[in-house]
Amino acid sequence: MDASPASYQYIADLLAERTGQHLTESRRWRVGTALSGVFREHGISNLDQLVCLLDEPRRRSHDRDLATEVVEALLNNETYFFRDKPTFDQIPQLILPELRRRREQARRLSIWCAGCSTGQEVHSLAMLFEDQKADWEGWTIDILGTDISHKAIRAARAGLYSQFEVQRGLGVAEMLRHFDEDPAGWQIRDHVRHITRFQQDNVLSAPPARARFDLVLCRNVLLYFDHATRAVAFDRLAEALVHDGFLMLGAGETVVGQTRAFAPAPDLLSTYGRAAEPAERAEFGAFV
Numbered sequence: 001m002d003a004s005p006a007s008y009q010y011i012a013d014l015l016a017e018r019t020g021q022h023l024t025e026s027r028r029w030r031v032g033t034a035l036s037g038v039f040r041e042h043g044i045s046n047l048d049q050l051v052c053l054l055d056e057p058r059r060r061s062h063d064r065d066l067a068t069e070v071v072e073a074l075l076n077n078e079t080y081f082f083r084d085k086p087t088f089d090q091i092p093q094l095i096l097p098e099l100r101r102r103r104e105q106a107r108r109l110s111i112w113c114a115g116c117s118t119g120q121e122v123h124s125l126a127m128l129f130e131d132q133k134a135d136w137e138g139w140t141i142d143i144l145g146t147d148i149s150h151k152a153i154r155a156a157r158a159g160l161y162s163q164f165e166v167q168r169g170l171g172v173a174e175m176l177r178h179f180d181e182d183p184a185g186w187q188i189r190d191h192v193r194h195i196t197r198f199q200q201d202n203v204l205s206a207p208p209a210r211a212r213f214d215l216v217l218c219r220n221v222l223l224y225f226d227h228a229t230r231a232v233a234f235d236r237l238a239e240a241l242v243h244d245g246f247l248m249l250g251a252g253e254t255v256v257g258q259t260r261a262f263a264p265a266p267d268l269l270s271t272y273g274r275a276a277e278p279a280e281r282a283e284f285g286a287f288v
Contacts, residue, residue, distance in 0.1 A: 003047035010051045011070065018071045019148050020204045020233075021224040034073050042066065068150075075149050076224070079117040081169030082124045084219070084251055087269050091215075092128045094268065095246055099214050100135065102244060108140045112213040112240060114203045115221035116145030119156025119196075120169070125217075126192045127178050146201035146208055156198045159188035203233050207240035216241050219270075220250035227258070234259035238274055247272045 011031060012023035023031070031047065044050050054067055082088050103109055113122050122145035129141055147153050166175050166186045179186040201208045203221060216237055222230050238261035241247055247262060248271045249255070255262040255272050262272040 007047045007051040010055065011047070011074070014054070014067060015071055015074050018067075019075070019202065020229045021075075022226045022229070023074070031074070035070065038066075038069050038073050041069075072149055072151050075152075077117040077149060077152050078220075079120045080165070081120045081174075083121065083169060085169075087248065087251060087271075088124070090268055090271065091125070091248075092132065095215060095248075095271070096128070096132070099246075103214065107138055109136075109142070109215075110209070110211060110213045111141075111143045111215045112208070112217070113143065113145045114201075114216065114218040114237070116147050116156060116198070117149070117152050118161075118165075119145055119152075119159065119198065120161075120165070121145070121217060121219070122156065122196050122198070123159065123178075123188055123192060124169070126196050127174065129195060130178065130192055141195045143196045144208060144213075145196065145198045146203075147198075148200065148202045150200050153198050153200045159193055160184055161186050161188070203236060204229065205236070207236060209240075212242040212245070213240050214242055214245045215248070216245065217248045219248060220253070222253050223250065230258055234261050238262065241274055243274055243276070245273065247274075 008023075008028055008031070012028075015021050015023050035047070035050070039045065039050070042053075044053070050066075050070070054070070099109060111125060113125070116122050122143050125143050129136055145153075145156055147156070160182060161179075162185045166179060175186065178192050179188055181187075199208060203218060218233075218237060222233055225233060234255065237247055238259075246265060246268075247255075251270055253270070255264070261275055263275045265271040265273045
């Protein structure tokens, strides 16, 4: 898409201001495609015209809404059920059994999915607990999904997915067990949704709950931040995680060379724990 460098920079600055994400040169190719719906909706023909509307000295409320639409359109809401299965499978196979052992006295478990998009990751976790229902009898389970996108959070709360969306990561048996067919798609059932909740939140802000979380998933979020912004995010995630909890990142993300707040969890892929003093490390050791 032809546009002046100044217009690209304006959009990049707007995205960084609202979300902390950085629109690198390698991502600018998708700006035109991402904003095509905004162009059609508002009768805008190109990026330069859009920036002129956004940069009016006296913005009307409509213009502020337009800025929000632009930011929402630029966010990458790519997600699907049980995403990155080799990494995700560690949760039911290794992480949840270990957390069940560690929390046997309290019988409470809190999980935070940061950057949850339209909710598939949260609902995937909820399906795990439903499928292991006997193991969690008498436990209080709370799964919180947050995302900076208001639109994504509305979709996550609705729990209504298209045929294409439910086929991404789900087998037929899982679909029939956990979803009801609806004229508009597939509706996730209440027996899955009752342990989930969603709210709009930015991972760069203060943690979304007073109580700390036992497991935090922040997958494929940090890769859109520069080094300094990523460091802020890691500090926020460390604040949110209990001392012996687990942080799971995306396959292309790592704490190595990024933060001192976390250290790799032994024997787990893309999974980390809060960095501990030598005397504390025995507690956060290999699985037993």
